[in-house]
Amino acid sequence: MTLSYVAYRALLYIPTLFIILLITFSLVKLLPGDPITVMYGELGPPPEARRALEEKLGLDKPFAIQFFFYAYRIFTGDWGKSIYTGEPVVELVLRRFAATLELTAVSLAIASAIGIALAYIAVRRPNSLADRLIGIASMTSYSIPVFWWGLVLILIFSVSLKLLPPGGRGGLENLVLPSLTLAIVNFGLICRVSRAAMLEVYSQDFVMAAKARGLSERRVILKYVMRNAAIAIVTLVGLRFGMLMGGAVITETVFAYPGVGRMIVEGIFSRDYPIIFGGIVFVALVVMTVNLVVDLIYLALDPRVRIARS
Amino acid sequence: MVPKLLAPALESLKALYRGSPATAVAMTIILGILMLAALADYVAPYGYSEINLWRRLEPPTFDHVLGTDHLGRDILSRLIHGTRPLLYVIVVAVLIAVSTGTLIGLLSGYFGGAVDLVVSRVIDALMSFPAILIALAVVATLGPGLEKVVIAIGIAEATTFARLSRGLILVEKEQLYVLSARAVGASSFRVIFRHVLPNIAGPLLVQSTFAASSAILWEAALSFLGLGAQPPTPSWGLMLYEAKDYMTLAPHAMMFPGLAIFITVLSFNIVGEALRDLMDPRFRRIMK
Numbered sequence: 001m002t003l004s005y006v007a008y009r010a011l012l013y014i015p016t017l018f019i020i021l022l023i024t025f026s027l028v029k030l031l032p033g034d035p036i037t038v039m040y041g042e043l044g045p046p047p048e049a050r051r052a053l054e055e056k057l058g059l060d061k062p063f064a065i066q067f068f069f070y071a072y073r074i075f076t077g078d079w080g081k082s083i084y085t086g087e088p089v090v091e092l093v094l095r096r097f098a099a100t101l102e103l104t105a106v107s108l109a110i111a112s113a114i115g116i117a118l119a120y121i122a123v124r125r126p127n128s129l130a131d132r133l134i135g136i137a138s139m140t141s142y143s144i145p146v147f148w149w150g151l152v153l154i155l156i157f158s159v160s161l162k163l164l165p166p167g168g169r170g171g172l173e174n175l176v177l178p179s180l181t182l183a184i185v186n187f188g189l190i191c192r193v194s195r196a197a198m199l200e201v202y203s204q205d206f207v208m209a210a211k212a213r214g215l216s217e218r219r220v221i222l223k224y225v226m227r228n229a230a231i232a233i234v235t236l237v238g239l240r241f242g243m244l245m246g247g248a249v250i251t252e253t254v255f256a257y258p259g260v261g262r263m264i265v266e267g268i269f270s271r272d273y274p275i276i277f278g279g280i281v282f283v284a285l286v287v288m289t290v291n292l293v294v295d296l297i298y299l300a301l302d303p304r305v306r307i308a309r310s
Numbered sequence: 311m312v313p314k315l316l317a318p319a320l321e322s323l324k325a326l327y328r329g330s331p332a333t334a335v336a337m338t339i340i341l342g343i344l345m346l347a348a349l350a351d352y353v354a355p356y357g358y359s360e361i362n363l364w365r366r367l368e369p370p371t372f373d374h375v376l377g378t379d380h381l382g383r384d385i386l387s388r389l390i391h392g393t394r395p396l397l398y399v400i401v402v403a404v405l406i407a408v409s410t411g412t413l414i415g416l417l418s419g420y421f422g423g424a425v426d427l428v429v430s431r432v433i434d435a436l437m438s439f440p441a442i443l444i445a446l447a448v449v450a451t452l453g454p455g456l457e458k459v460v461i462a463i464g465i466a467e468a469t470t471f472a473r474l475s476r477g478l479i480l481v482e483k484e485q486l487y488v489l490s491a492r493a494v495g496a497s498s499f500r501v502i503f504r505h506v507l508p509n510i511a512g513p514l515l516v517q518s519t520f521a522a523s524s525a526i527l528w529e530a531a532l533s534f535l536g537l538g539a540q541p542p543t544p545s546w547g548l549m550l551y552e553a554k555d556y557m558t559l560a561p562h563a564m565m566f567p568g569l570a571i572f573i574t575v576l577s578f579n580i581v582g583e584a585l586r587d588l589m590d591p592r593f594r595r596i597m598k
Binding site: 016017020030139149154155159243244247249253261264280287291 | 442561564572
């Protein structure tokens with residue numbers, strides 16, 4: 001049952017992937033200037049050399065052929081090489097992905113911890129002063145421009161206090177500021193969704209029954225409410241995780257952090273098609289995998305989903 | 311016709327304003343931005359591109375209340391003039407998003423079938439994907455500039471409206487009023503735009519407010535990457551982009567545009583939330 005469900009969900013992602021491939025491919029094809037002109041400058045190479053290069057890079061084929069050729073190579077794992085450095089895209093993407101994964105995982109862990117803890121406090125006394133302050137804090141969190149917040153942190157911790165490096169990647173100290181930046185910007189949404197989900201569960205009969213049986217408030221929330229609200233929270237954190245895979249590009253730029261998002265932007269600036277394609281398709285794959293994992297966590301968390309499926 | 315339409319709108323604005331002090335402050339800030347944009351030439355102490363190289367990167371003083379930037383331009387004046395590109399971005403991006411997104415969502419949801427299947431797969435694909443990459447790809451295709459950024463934001467935000475309006479019309483089209491409109495022979499076009507659209511305007515309006523706040527953040531982010539507004543436009547994001555190179559020398563040049571973006575986004579979010587509470591039938595019944 002579970003295996004066929006996994007297979008079913010995985011199959012659903014194939015058209016999605018196809019659409020993403022088609023959209024990105026069309027967009028990149030629309031980019032002004034082709035890679036050959038970029039390589040050789042305004043005048044371009046002599047016509048024979050250009051023709052040879054076009055043939056070598058497959059740029060002389062019709063759009064549909066180029067697209068299907070490309071899709072075929074993606075599915076067989078041949079992602080091409082960077083037009084400039086000649087480095088295989090898969091290797092480059094994987095190396096950049098490691099950096100992004102590190103940043104995303106750490107910052108989301110911090111954001112979830114803060115968000116869920118605050119939601120817990122808020123739910124214990126709805127509409128109290130604490131609840132309202134937490135509401136304001138969450139809204140502040142997702143209203144902060146992330147690039148500005150990153151710069152403010154650099155200004156405080158790197159420039160004034162000289163405690164932490166302002167960017168780059170290497171040790172743990174390089175990770176503190178970018179992950180704090182992302183955590184602060186992301187905890188608000190997690191807190192809000194957790195609070196709403198927990199409040200909804202809170203008003204249900206089984207919670208009242210648990211309270212009537214004399215369980216402490218803390219126990220009711222932790223054991224009954226949290227568990228039932230977990231689905232909404234897991235969904236959101238999963239979605240954020242996928243979004244940050246490429247969406248951390250601004251933070252990566254501010255902190256000169258060599259992640260996937262930054263790589264795609266660099267690719268766009270230099271029209272390095274394989275890099276742009278590789279990066280975007282890779283992010284899409286990661287997002288889909290995360291979504292699939294979230295679906296599977298449902299199964300583990302909620303027996304109702306399990307029964308409905310079988 | 312117009313007063314008849316405006317009266318309830320005015321009434322709900324009043325209700326919104328009385329809702330909570332935070333909402334009142336946020337609405338005042340938005341109103342203030344509208345007025346600054348209208349009166350920028352009269353209110354701003356200096357022109358937005360008035361360069362004074364003798365007075366570069368000065369911290370706040372009496373004649374430059376928020377200090378000057380790397381070209382000696384008055385930051386306060388640039389912020390005030392910056393409300394114009396800001397409003398331009400909000401209005402045009404949200405209009406693009408609402409019109410294209412809602413149109414696609416309504417048609418797809420109403421007619422269903424194979425088109426709906428394809429449309430919803432495309433929306434799913436786009437939504438499961440970091441929107442900034444879509445916006446980046448669009449900007450890279452069209453080239454940098456405020457107009458292109460606006461189109462990019464509009465397209466990236468349109469998916470939200472498509473999904474929202476599709477979900478709404480799926481519910482609405484089973485309603486009695488839609489069935490009776492169809493029974494008396496109203497065309498699909500008439501049913502969708504004359505009957506369903508007014509009934510789902512509330513949620514779309516709420517979403518527009520949130521779209522406005524994200525449009526501000528998007529524009530600032532893209533300008534910050536050097537892909538948005540080009541100098542000497544007093545775009546707040548661009549001001550931040552230019553100031554970041556001097557941030558150790560003149561942190562104020564970077565602080566104030568950031569604060570301006572932050573406060574504006576916060577205001578739109580607060581108003582959006584209040585509007586949603588107001589539109590929510592459960593709350594509306596309580597308020598009546």
